[in-house]
Amino acid sequence: MRVVLASDHAGRPLIEPLAEVARSLGHEVLYAGPMTGDAIDYPEPAKALCEEIGAGRADRGILLCGSGAGVTVAANKMPLIRASSTENIYTAHQMVEHDAVNVITLGARTMGVEPAKEIVAAFLNAEFTCEARHRRRLGKVLQIAREQHMNPMYDLHETGQRIWLDYIRRDILDNGTLARYIDELSVTGLTSNPSIFDKAIADTDLYDDEIKALSASGTTDREEIFFALAIDDLKRAAALFRTIWDVSGHTDGCCSLEVSPLLANDTDTTISQGDMLFKKADTPNLMIKVPGTPEGAPAIEELIARGLNINVTLLFSEAQYRRAAEAYIKGLERRAEAGESLDNFSVASVFVSRWDKAAMDDLPADLKDKLGVAASVQCWRAFHEIFSGPRWDALAAKGASPQKLLFASTSTKDPSLPDTYYVSELAADGTVNTIPEKTLLAFADHGEVTGTLDKSSIEEADRTIEACKAAGVDVDALGERLQIEGRDSFNASWHDLMEAIDEKSKNLQTS
Incomplete structure (x- = not known):
């Protein structure tokens, strides 16, 4: 699976630890949006990450900011994106299994590195159940x-x-x-x-x-x-x-x-x-x-x-x-x-x-x-x-x-x-x-x-075919x-x- 990560300035402490989680699970890791700068408005990384998914270059995204809220709001304005934030492991896998969420959003100021790694692992290991x-x-x-x-x-x-x-x-x-x-x-x-x-x-x-x-x-x-x-x-x-x-x-x-x-x-x-x-x-x-x-x-x-x-x-x-x-x-x-x-x-x-x-x-x-x-x-x-x-x-x-x-x-x-x-x-x-x-x-x-199309469409089609044959068109031969x-x-x-x-x-x- 191709996993894309993006963050504003506040979420950067989690970028590399979470990228390593994805790599350890055998996934290809991509990055999107600005990776430097003291003040990055959260819509910028959200848009960049979602465009990678919308182009088919990535399958899932990990999107970070200070609280997780801002990037969630921005991501859900983009085509084909279903983004959700969580701070627990159950929701991290359930959001995929039940709702086919393709972008998880996390706040670097609301959780530590180790809980974030466990949550992301649960998210990446989950699949939509198709029930x-x-x-x-x-x-x-x-x-x-x-x-x-x-x-x-x-x-x-x-x-x-x-x-x-x-x-x-x-x-x-x-x-x-x-x-x-x-x-x-x-x-x-x-x-x-x-x-x-x-x-x-x-x-x-x-x-x-x-x-x-x-x-x-x-x-x-x-x-x-x-x-x-x-x-x-x-x-x-x-x-x-x-x-x-x-x-x-x-x-x-x-x-x-x-x-x-x-x-x-x-x-x-x-x-x-x-x-x-x-x-x-x-x-x-x-x-x-x-x-x-x-x-x-x-x-x-x-x-x-x-x-x-x-x-x-x-x-x-x-x-x-x-x-x-x-x-x-x-x-x-x-x-x-x-x-x-x-x-x-x-x-x-x-x-x-x-x-x-x-x-x-x-x-x-x-x-x-x-x-x-x-x-x-x-x-x-x-x-x-x-x-x-x-x-x-x-x-x-x-x-x-x-x-x-x-x-x-x-x-x-x-x-x-x-x-x-x-x-x-x-x-x-x-x-x-x-x-x-x-x-x-x-x-x-x-x-x-x-x-x-309905029964009358069939009747009209039959009349048309017969009329075409009467006009000299060999319909069967023309099809071949x-x-x-x-x-x-x-x-x-x-x-x-x-x-x-x-x-x-x-x-x-x-x-």
């Missing part, structure tokens, strides 16, 4: 925080849909942007893909220092360099979502890392790479992203059977979605037969807007921009059919959670559409919408929840084509990404 009553209570605390930011994203969250961010770049971690999205825009998870990382790494210098360091240390394989960079980002992001993961009972609060898209038609290597990445990240709320191709389905089943969290990507049609759901259920059934727990989690990512871009020139005006929503709604109906009935009920009784339907590719491609179109059209309880940053900010600014084109697009981004890493490695070593 139902504590998850329920902490969930209500998170709801209070969301209610401080009543905006369209809050309205969407209240439909029962969970909002994930389809974007990652190191600066949104470093500058606290992701923490603010969680705190203010009800974001509860994050997805990534090769295209996102290609732009992040190739088009900025944010990763140059780490690429140079990895190359200098002898890491020359470009895939290995990429996965080191990606895992670093996603571990930090996952730390910000960890409380959501715990409170949700491990059905939300995830970050996704995709296997190489070049493996979309290679079952065995997908399995070995997915397993390797999950173990390397060693992060409970990380998901491994696997394409839902015919060759991907047995890999999904195997990885679920091994206990991994899986995001099935590149799904377009109901047939593809059903194949992914079947692989998930088979994997869980294998775990049940082996007597293993059924607490791993999965989502099935159905791509929406690419349908409409592909069919734009083949449909009359009254059907334009309707196929993507219709195909997605048919998958939503299939979700309810699959995750009900005796077969699923037997797994649910053993603790399994449904594979959530996730709507992806929800930015608009047609400039004549509202930029929030697909988000508004696909609000649905129990689902996830992973939203690109630009669309997220647009919906937060002027989006509107006009309703949620879109999956292949999606694979090829990610392959192109992957090749660009590998070339960018090669070029940066050479140039940075030369410089």
Whole structure:
């Protein structure tokens, strides 16, 4: 665990003794804020320490002043911070076990060094219990925080849909942007893909220092360099979502890392790479992203059977979605037969807007921009059919959670559409919408929840699909084509990404 310490002038006598406690317990120690000066106002170290946690660079904080009161007040104004002060050992561990406190505040003028060391040891040794009553209570605390930011994203969250961010770049971690999205825009998870990382790494210098360091240390394989960079980002992001993961009972609060898209038609290597990445990240709320191709389905089943969290990507049609759901259920059934727990989690990512871009020139005006929503709604109906009935009920009784339907590719491609179109059209309880940053900010600014999916949505979707077929669109064939084109697009981004890493490695070593 990474533990950050900070103090005003009055708390400094405790800094090093408490840092040594953290080190003795095997934790990495960081410092934040001013370390010298005769008079340091307590909000300064409080802000500096909390920014380290909000950036995912630290997991817990030890914050000091004269009494412990001032820094507590300041820390609790920062995103994702739950700070509490104590002068006894019981509260030091109970505040973590019951309340997931991530910053302990102490007063150097109110206690001696030895009691402070015992209190900090109890705090650092404690873990959130995840018992139902504590998850329920902490969930209500998170709801209070969301209610401080009543905006369209809050309205969407209240439909029962969970909002994930389809974007990652190191600066949104470093500058606290992701923490603010969680705190203010009800974001509860994050997805990534090769295209996102290609732009992040190739088009900025944010990763140059780490690429140079990895190359200098002898890491020359470009895939290995990429996965080191990606895992670093996603571990930090996952730390910000960890409380959501715990409170949700491990059905939300995830970050996704995709296997190489070049493996979309290679079952065995997908399995070995997915397993390797999950173990390397060693992060409970990380998901491994696997394409839902015919060759991907047995890999999904195997990885679920091994206990991994899986995001099935590149799904377009109901047939593809059903194949992914079947692989998930088979994997869980294998775990049940082996007597293993059924607490791993999965989502099935159905791509929406690419349908409409592909069919734009083949449909009359009254059907334009309707196929993507219709195909997605048919998958939503299939979700309810699959995750009900005796077969699923037997797994649910053993603790399994449904594979959530996730709507992806929800930015608009047609400039004549509202930029929030697909988000508004696909609000649905129990689902996830992973939203690109630009669309997220647009919906937060002027989006509107006009309703949620229901029986009438299914009837309208069926009529739309039939009308598209009557207009000459082979919907089934288009779904298969879109999956292949999606694979090829990610392959192109992957090749660009590998070339960018090669070029940066050479140039940075030369410089």
